[in-house]
Amino acid sequence: VLLVESGGGLVQAGGSxxxxxxxxxxxxxxxxxxxxxxAPGKQRELVAQVTIGGGRRNYADSVKGRFTIxxxxxxxxxxxxxxxxxxxxxxxxxxxxRGYYPNDDYWGQGTQVTVSS
Numbered sequence: 001v002l003l004v005e006s007g008g009g010l011v012q013a014g015g016s017x018x019x020x021x022x023x024x025x026x027x028x029x030x031x032x033x034x035x036x037x038x039a040p041g042k043q044r045e046l047v048a049q050v051t052i053g054g055g056r057r058n059y060a061d062s063v064k065g066r067f068t069i070x071x072x073x074x075x076x077x078x079x080x081x082x083x084x085x086x087x088x089x090x091x092x093x094x095x096x097x098r099g100y101y102p103n104d105d106y107w108g109q110g111t112q113v114t115v116s117s
Contacts, residue, residue, distance in 0.1 A: 001025045001106045003095045008111030011085055015115070019080040021095030021108055026076055028099040033071055033078040037091035037113075044094070048080060062088070085115045 007019040019035065034049030048059045048069035057069055068081040078095060095108035 001027075001097075003097065003106055003108035005093065005095050005108045005111040008093060008113045010114045010116065013085060013087055013115055013117050015085050016081070016083045017085065017113060019082065019093055019095075019111060019113075021078045023076040023078075023095075023097060026097070028101070028104045030076065030097055031100050031104075032098050033069075034096045034098075035069065035078070035080045035093055036096055037089075037093045038110075039088075039091040042091075047093070049096075050078070082113070085113075087115045087117045089113060090115050 002024045004022045005019060007017055011017055030052045032049050032051045035047045036044050037047050038044040046060060047063055048067055050057045050069050050071055059067060066084045071078045091113060092110040093113050094110045098105050
């Protein structure tokens with residue numbers, strides 16, 4: 001299984017970025033796809049996730065109303081549209097997909113998002 005994130009970069013506060021996560025080699029049923037982030041000196045945290053079956057979306061309180069997660073089931077690709085970015089959004093963003101069994105849990109290599117004030 002391979003997850004490849006793209007779309008990160010440097011942006012000024014108030015700007016936007018769109019992250020993409022392309023997947024390949026998936027041989028199991030996907031339960032959910034999501035984005036996590038980890039800032040320096042902090043624990044990795046869930047930013048947003050979407051369930052494949054029901055399409056239910058969950059967001060961290062800190063990004064509600066600014067970030068939108070979406071998916072393309074035909075391509076097993078997940079996106080994160082990030083608007084009104086703040087310096088505190090600066091982190092490495094990781095894509096994650098999970099199946100219905102504990103071993104079906106995969107991560108991408110991460111993409112850096114830096115928001116300047």
